[in-house]
Amino acid sequence: MAQFSGYMQLGDTCSMIGQLDRSISCYESGLKIQMDVLGESDPRVAETCRYLAEAHVQAMQFDQAEKFCKKTLEIHREHCSPASLTEAADRRLMALIFEAKGDFEPALEQLVLASMSMIANAQDNEVAAIDVSIGDIYLSLCRFDEAVFAYQKALTVFKSTKGESHSSVALVYIRLADLYYRTGKLRESKSYCENALRIYSKPAAGTTAMYL
Template sequence: MEALGDTDPRVAETCRYLAEAHVQAMQFDEAENLCKKTLEIHRAHSPPASLEEAADRRLMALICEAKCDYESALEHLVLANMAMIANGQETEVAAIDVGIGNIYLSLSRFDEAVFSYQKALTVFKSSKGDNHPSVASVYVRLADLYYKTGKLRESRSYCENALRIYAKPVPGTTPEDIACGLTEISAVYELFNEPEEALKLLLKAMKLLEDKPGQQSTIAGIEARMGVMFYMVGRYEEARSSLENAVIKLRASGERKSAFFGVVLNQMGLSSVQLFKIDEAAELFEEAKEILEQECGHCHQDTLGVYSNLAATYDAIGRVDDAIEILEYVLKLREEKLGTANPDFNDEKKRLAELLKEAGRSRNKNPKSLENLIDPNSKRTTKKETSSKKWSAFGFRS
């Protein structure tokens, strides 16, 4: 950058590639800064409404959406849409309309979302045909929208229409397109509280991808979702197996420090608890805690959930003092930074009181930092010892 100058168009291209890499790694703050730099260079060097600027605004919208900054995402998509219209890119306009519909859906602006989706649907049908995967993708979006607005019959009908398209794909449809569509439809069936149907679709999606290069992270995501659903229906062995496969793939693909990886570890820990593998669960929760503290912060709900699970696990294996320290720390966080209105606060306070009573102690108002609480060299409880311990008096959180 120093050799070329901060506003050289070649710098913009490099920033774009780096931003995309950060998005893949779910490092959205870094991606946003790089994308801002790219847009600044466009303002200095590119003609108004250029295709390059439109592409970068779509990337920025994706980043903003990931950070739940929906208004900013909408602004970038509208500007990208205007640029594509100016350049006569009808199909790209339709694709952006789908993105705009997604943002409206996130903002609960349902009528505007339907309008955007229907606009895109009309273009896709006329330009690609009624049975193209792009049409099916919009059907899935509409199914999700109608479920959220209580129109369950319409929602199910759109799911079935999308499945018919994916069952008989038109020439040129890739396995990746079908797998992505099946995964999205499975999420709607999950909303319908039909986990078995959702699992069937996820299994089909995984089989389509399993021999395709570069799809390990995608497969890991599918396996993680399957693990969660197996857990929900009480199939804990299958849940743990599926989540373990996801963990192995995520470690191998370099995603072992992402927030998503931390969440998967937490869920695998919960499955281990249900299978009475308490020592294993403790190790998984400890690793999840470290990752989520780094990626999400101490006050994030996912991090707090892991704290709670770790405390319950420590109680179950007889490390009552450590469980007490964690709960004291969590209560201090809630009292000083998050407020006490959350229903979890009273639950955690009650749980702490029970442990303190058992230990014959009173609450420490100045708990030590959790960074120094977990000693990696601490003595592990053997399986024999674990079997003789009582179960924790309080529950676990997914």
């Protein structure tokens, strides 16, 4: 396992200096050692597979990323309780990979399943964040009414939990402004842009605004 740790540390170092292919090679060597020692279904193997999935996403190698993310999800489903937060995190990563590949329907399915897990665990803000991602997928599919519904759900939660001047609220305003711009509803788009700008123009709590 010391050799495993060495490979992982070397992989991190290569990643930091931009040598992504060498970094991934080190991670894969570490994974092989870990699987030989712990077996292929150990939860620690799942974490390394997730690490590799994220590395392949960074390298824009999405097919490989999907393979490792599937392995991560399989192991976590074996060891974790149904609808666990761990499974939800895996599904969000899988959705990101599918979206990057242009596979929007599978991405949407993963996000819906992740949202159900978050709801089961009473993670309201995480559910809202997933709703934003769901809205993005609907927007990519030109399903505009469903996108609006998803964004509005997220907006309601963020306003109630974070406050009406939070950056998360502004982010949803920008998404809605973009949607209405694409659908030719310029007045609505302008209104949401102005709402976002009002939030971003306010200095953050504990800071002093600076003007040139």
